[in-house]
Every structure is written in structure tokens, then in C-alpha cells.
Amino acid sequence: MTSLNDYRAVALTPVVINALRSWSTDTSQQPSCSLDPHQFAYRANRSTEDTVATALHAAVPHLEEHGSYVGMVFVDYCSAFNTILPHKLVVKLQHLGLPYSTCMWINSFLQGRRQRVRVGHRTSSALSFTHRAVCSVHCSTLSTHTCPPEHTFVKFADDTTVMGLISRGDESAYRDEEQLSSWCKANNLLLNTSKTKELTIDFRRKKAEIQPLFINGDCVERVASFRFLGVNIEENLSWxxxxxxxxxxxxxxxxxxxxxxxxxxxxxxxxxxxxxxxxxxxxxxxxxxxxxxxxxxxxxxxxxxxxxxxxxxxxxxMLEDLHNTRCLKKAQNIIKDTSHPGHSLFELLPSGRRYRAISVRTNRLKHSFYQTAITRLNAATKKMSIMPLLY
CATH class of the missing domain: 1.10.287 (Helix Hairpins)
Structure with a gap:
């Protein structure tokens, strides 16, 4: 042993405890219908693709307005999964409708675990700590579902994106970082401003100089492109x-x-x-x-x-065929899921056979996912109606 880093805990947890851990995780997910619809992690019919599509659809239609632009802040937290306070989590679980006895059981299960680390013939002293592992990511999702409502927050687990939709140069709400900082402090979250990035999407003809964004006194770095959940988003929305x-x-x-x-x-x-x-x-x-x-x-x-x-x-x-197939499948899944943020965009016309197209002014919105999905659905419906006539 040369340093403390040589002691890496490997939990040899009994089967019964593993079963209880899975049960507590499943139980804590029961009030999912009451959670923020813009939290896409660990939910059925949700993926990183839905997250990126929702973030871009919040930005692109707003850019259709005259004199508007968008600021996207990709927030990074320091060890978000390891800063959960069980007693605060219990309060939020109660607000979401879980029985008091169940909340108390989860609180007891998450903390007070005593473990030792043994390497060869050496054994550390017993330490009591808050339980992490599988439960931590689900608990983090539950504990951060109450973001400030002034902005659009798009979240995938601890990856949080703040969408600043700015019109007529009014940046007061977007630059009110005090509320975000206070919310993070109240939820025991520490903002990592060195890894937090800002991406500004601005297509105005007469562009004014945009002032840098400060959080807790630190200037947030502005970037021309950002890798968001595996997809590179650029400030000019090219790919x-x-x-x-x-x-x-x-x-x-x-x-x-x-x-x-x-x-x-x-x-x-x-x-x-x-x-x-x-x-x-x-x-x-x-x-x-x-x-x-x-x-x-x-x-x-x-x-x-x-x-x-x-x-x-x-x-x-072919790649085009793969795109068409997946686009149709994704659209059909969203239509079936009434809790999906994009469900309301698929509105049937009075005929009940075709979907209402989104009003577009630029190719940016015309080529966006939701507009493309509606076009593909209508084309598929037309094809199905023509096929019987051919026979």
C-alpha cells in the first residue's frame, strides 16, 4: 500500500441486500408521471435522441421570431451522484406521493451502511457511509426534478442544459444566475463553472455584442460547438x-x-x-x-x-432508408406516449388521417426532427391509402 487510492472498495453485498436495493430503486420511480417531463433519463420511451430533439425544438422555433436569439448553457456539476442528501430526498418523494413509511424505509436503506476494505491480510476499520451505486443515479434524477421554472431545463440524468430564449434583447431572466446558484446550494449541488459551457445561437442581421455570462463570479466559457450527449451542436446549427x-x-x-x-x-x-x-x-x-x-x-x-x-x-x-425507418418509429412512439414533451406537436387534422404541419419560415425549422417526422407520417398515410386503389 503506497497511498489511500490503493484502497478501492468492492462491495460484496449479500443477495438479499441486492434484491432490496433493486426494490427501493423501482419504488422510487413509481411517481414518474409527476416528474419533470424534460428529464429523459431512466424513463420508458426516452433516450438521448429525445433529449437533443427537445432542446433543439425549444431553440429553433424561437429563432423564427424577429430579433431573437438563444443561449444554451451546458451545466456541469461536481460529483452530482455523490452529493444527495437522503433527508431532502425523502421530502421530495413525499411531495411526489410516496407513502411516508416507504420514504422512511428508503431513507434508512440509503444511509448508515458499514463496510470494510480488505486487501490481502490488511483490513481497514469499519466506515459508515451513505449508499451509492445503482440507487444514486435514480435518486439524483428525483432530487433535481424541481428546477427553477423561469427557464427551460432539458435534463438527462445529471447532464443539464439551460435554454435561454431571448427576445428583443431582454436578457434579464437569462442572466439571473443567482436563482440557479441558490437552487443548487439548496439541493447540495456544486456547480463546476470551469466545465460549464455557453453556446450562443444568433442569426440576427444586426448582431450586438453579447456580454459574457458569470456564475458565482466566474466567467462561463463561450464555445462555437459543444458535444452534447454524443452529438456536436454548432452555433450556426450546421452539422x-x-x-x-x-x-x-x-x-x-x-x-x-x-x-x-x-x-x-x-x-x-x-x-x-x-x-x-x-x-x-x-x-x-x-x-x-x-x-x-x-x-x-x-x-x-x-x-x-x-x-x-x-x-x-x-x-x-442505405442511410436514407435507415433514417426514414427510424424517424417513423420514433414519431409513432411519441404519439403513443402522452407524457412525452413532443406529443402535443402531433395534432391530427379534422379528417383524422393526416397530421397538422408546423408553420415554418426557414429551412432550419423545416429540416428539424418534428417537422420531418410529421412529413414522413403524412407520406406514409398517403401511401397506405393509395395501395388499395392499385389493386
Missing amino acids: SVNTSELLKKAQQRLYFLRILRWNNITQRLLVSFYRASIESVLTYCICIWYTSCTVAQRKALQGVINTAQKITGCPLP
Whole structure:
């Protein structure tokens, strides 16, 4: 043993305790219908794609207004999963409708656990600590569902994005960082301002100088692009950085596909490797960015699939077909889920067969996910109505 870091706890928890831990986690998720609809983590029919789509849909329609712009603050917390106070969590669980006895049981289960660390013949003294592990991420979701209502907060676990929708130069609410700081302090959360970034999306013809944002006296760094949940968002809402990164990753994996081919791996395994390592990269959040890409970017991405097709020796789905299929599936899942933030955007016309299109003024909104999804749904409905006439 040379330092304290050599003692790494490995919890050898009994099966009964593991079962109780799973039960407490499931129980704490029961009031999910009362939670913030903009918290997308650990909920059915939610993914990072829904998170990014919701954040962009909050920004893009606002940019249609004259003299408006958007500020996105990507908030970073210091050890968010390890700063949960059980007694405050219990109060929030009660407000969400859980019985008092259940809340007290969860409070007792989360704290007061005594464990030792044993390495070889050396054993540390018993320490009592608050339980973390599996429960911590779910508890963090519950404890942070009461964000200040003045802004649009889009959250995926502890990844929090503050959407500042600014009109006519009025930044008073956006720059009121005191309320966010007070809320974080009340919930025992520490803002990491060195990793918190600001992205400004401004398409005004006459742009005024935008003052830097300060949180707790520290200036928040303003960036031209930010990697948000695996997707690179740029200040001009183009997808060149994201496309370049996808191409780089996919082309690197083509090398391994060639190696497998040279070693006479069967075609079935080659296709399985392609779908797991290359197609999964190319289609990550494809519903968000594909329609906004340029023709050259789409051809470059399709070129990777064409190369993989030659290596495997069998036809592979085109990227456009993959986008259409996934876009339709995503839209259908949102329509079935009434608690989804985007559910209200799918409004049936009086005929009951087609959905009302979103009023658009720019290509930014026209190529956004929700407008594209509505267009695909209406096209699919029209195709289904024409097919019986052909027979």
C-alpha cells in the first residue's frame, strides 16, 4: 500500500441486500408521471435522441421570431451522484406521493451502511457511509426534478442544459444566475463553472455584442460547438463537425472489417460486426441531424456504407432508408406516449388521417426532427391509402 487510492472498495453485498436495493430503486420511480417531463433519463420511451430533439425544438422555433436569439448553457456539476442528501430526498418523494413509511424505509436503506476494505491480510476499520451505486443515479434524477421554472431545463440524468430564449434583447431572466446558484446550494449541488459551457445561437442581421455570462463570479466559457450527449451542436446549427466525427469513427472501423474479411470470417459475422460497430455509429441520433446535412455530407456518409457493402459482399441498407425507418418509429412512439414533451406537436387534422404541419419560415425549422417526422407520417398515410386503389 503506497497511498489511500490503493484502497478501492468492492462491495460484496449479500443477495438479499441486492434484491432490496433493486426494490427501493423501482419504488422510487413509481411517481414518474409527476416528474419533470424534460428529464429523459431512466424513463420508458426516452433516450438521448429525445433529449437533443427537445432542446433543439425549444431553440429553433424561437429563432423564427424577429430579433431573437438563444443561449444554451451546458451545466456541469461536481460529483452530482455523490452529493444527495437522503433527508431532502425523502421530502421530495413525499411531495411526489410516496407513502411516508416507504420514504422512511428508503431513507434508512440509503444511509448508515458499514463496510470494510480488505486487501490481502490488511483490513481497514469499519466506515459508515451513505449508499451509492445503482440507487444514486435514480435518486439524483428525483432530487433535481424541481428546477427553477423561469427557464427551460432539458435534463438527462445529471447532464443539464439551460435554454435561454431571448427576445428583443431582454436578457434579464437569462442572466439571473443567482436563482440557479441558490437552487443548487439548496439541493447540495456544486456547480463546476470551469466545465460549464455557453453556446450562443444568433442569426440576427444586426448582431450586438453579447456580454459574457458569470456564475458565482466566474466567467462561463463561450464555445462555437459543444458535444452534447454524443452529438456536436454548432452555433450556426450546421452539422459539419458532427459529420466529420462520424466519418472519422466509421472509417477507422472499416479497417477492422477488412481485417476480418482477410481472415475469412463468414459473411454473417461480417454483417453483424458492421451493424454493431459501423452502422450504430452512423445512425446515432440520425433523426436529429440527417435532414439538415448537405448533399455532400450525405454522400460521404453513404460512401462508408458502400465500402462496407463491397467488403461484406452483400447489400446493406442505405442511410436514407435507415433514417426514414427510424424517424417513423420514433414519431409513432411519441404519439403513443402522452407524457412525452413532443406529443402535443402531433395534432391530427379534422379528417383524422393526416397530421397538422408546423408553420415554418426557414429551412432550419423545416429540416428539424418534428417537422420531418410529421412529413414522413403524412407520406406514409398517403401511401397506405393509395395501395388499395392499385389493386
